[in-house]
Amino acid sequence: MVKFSEVEKHSDLIQICGKCGDCATSGTQLSTAKRHVSEPCPVKNVLGFEAYDARGRILILKRILENNFKIDDGFLNWAYTCTECGSCRETCLAIEGGIDTPLLMDALRQDLVKNNYRLKKHELILESIRKHHNPYNEPLKERFAFLDAAKNYFDVKNADYILYIGCTESYRQQNIALATIELLEHLGINFAILEEENCCGSILRRYGYEEEFKELAKSNLTYLNKQTTKKIIFPCAGCLRTFKLDYQDYNSTDLQFFHLTEFLEEFFKTHPYNFKLQNHKKIGYHDPCHLGRHVGVYEAPRTLLKLLENSTFIELDALRNYSHCCGAGGGVKSSNPDLAVEIAKNRNAEALQKAIDILVSACPFCERNLADGIPENANGFMVVDIAEILNKTIQKELSTEISHLGVKSEICKQYMKFLGQYPEIFSDLIPGSDMDFAIYDSFDDFEEEKTMDAFHVLRKEEGVEIIPGKADDADLELALSKEAIAKLIQTKSKEDYATRFGDFYNDPSFEEGWIDFLLHKRTKTLIDMGYGKFAEAAGILEDEEDAL
Template structure:
């Protein structure tokens, strides 16, 4: 990260804030979207917001995020006044789907509410104006130093250890297809990538690992550190090109969002790498008979939809196909399986700056699972599994990764650790 910081917003003249040029450009880009939200005066988006559900703070709602832009344009507020409010968002995307502008006018007016993008841009605007959140700043400084996220806690993180999770698996480096393992799974939940690698090998899928894998850069972009995100993306793409990579397998929903949305935005038509979500690939391999789970898993479960798969990418059928293929499971599904699924609170940098708020959201999510009389909550997102598991201890609900559960049913000894 650059050591020099841009100046913050100029002082007010005559009681009216004078915005820096970067803020003026931001307001020009976002005023129409802000007025589209602000003028509707509805509360639909607020009630599906995971932060609003546990705090009831009107300043931390999607409507308020847009209203702030209106107030800034009218000279009532500056970025310093509002920057901290935008910490309170998991970027789950539920508000976008619930917005009447998207539901009722999107097809006709070609308008889609983009609250997630607004939050990312406002956080970036704050950084560009020298307004930093302490947790975000520390997290991105450490990520820049180590090329990987510090993954919350004392787990050793560094480039020399990024492939430690694969010890004993004899995986090659390079090739046309590589498996990208997110920071949380590579350094903390190593049992997850070990399960994925062994399942893929069982199905006859050829793949290798990157020569020098860095963090995907997505978390930096989510917290507003766009320049750092772009540098990390450039490094990873250069590594793929140098190894002749044509296809990247991704097990983490956060990486999947980054590779399918941020990277194409950075590189345009030059980004011609195929991105494959492992959950979708595994469902296909089960469907065509290349994987057949046979070992019964005697658990009563429900499934936690990762927001970045379900709400933002529409991926909710494939995980359920996998679960229904595993013998022994008693699966209590819920009707909130599309856009209204519950959030874990673990996204958008929220656990970095406000871990206590993430914990409250995870507790609320696990409480909903407990109402179904299950003993296990299954997830397909390594980042959600840590806070969900901590919340699950209070109500005797295990949190198990979907990839690991499938590996057990295939008779695979996973190994690795979750440091829990």
């Protein structure tokens, strides 16, 4: 006879359910609901039957407690279709805070494991964690093989923070780990990685392997507490939730746990940085369940994304504690991958309806599953992690390379030197952009195409290179009188330079100075390459959209 001792501990909670259906309401405003949420259960939204929403699951648990239910393979698979996202709890008014259906499903899964009702794939993952310290059956020695071997990332004794990468970012989503590391390095954060970093065990808790999880939790806490620094940064929302919530019963340490977004939000209050997208994009944010509903971090990611220049931040309709799950949680991604992807498709559809270009999350599971659920006709829609977009858009100090070989005139040398001192003038251009500068002694020489001197500026990944002579395939050519240059090199900032530049183009004078240009590419192409931003600042182009 099957004993459901863990479920029985919550029998009072199960009996509280009044079967009102708020946890599964579909697009109608109910008088009892806390807030209008369309279709809060992501699993029922895909599979359709009431057995998959919170009310249906609680009804089934009632039958179990009455010893009136047969446990078979169908039931076992059903038990692992819940993402344990907690969306149902947000709409429930039966008790303060709502009935905790994820807690009930955890209890059920623990009872199934205790009674040896186990899925083969779960057993394989448990064995992998025991043997390789990760759920992916990957060799332990390969955990940090993606790191730059020339750098010592493991000097924990002298670090201010520990960066806990996690299994998924170490073996599957290494792009997030690398972006996080590069970003922290650029910010000058003194961090280190644990050379013997272990799996946090989140998946074991979701599967119901409570004893194995408890053993792993105690081991991880003991190991971390031995380190000199007690401040741990997690780029993985799942790891953070596990350490911060699931380890609570076993944690008597003074360890401090931060999600990357929490750390960065606080850091930027005293160390401001600029972030800028090359081309304007509409940005949306998907709240990971582990980070949002479970840990309560909502504002930090939004604060960071709103720092992005050249973007419009758009909220999804289902947001913050009412956010729809990505579909990967609760072990569903590994137990039922097809279901996980279908849930992700629904979430992506919400973003596409808002015409969002980039959907950002702060969890490797969310990024992976949402990316798996991008439809073929998404027209450039993409899913990225917040570490990636911040690392890609942070405005780094540009370097300058200058060669004066073959330059004849002193005014040209002075102009090249000036541009080298202010490489930020070219910061809006994409790498590979190349523009000619042709200097003229008079307007007559310009009409006769008799240049006094010429050079071109090549935008590179880390800065600009100023090269004598014209480029073989320039994007455009600027023609400038020596009088205009003499005044341009007196400016003290990119903004002042742009204003003076615009004056010479919009109100040219033979005596005071003039500027003209010749385009070698279509206007739209040049705008996409970043030239439009400077043209706007100079007053040459009133609005990029008007030019398209």
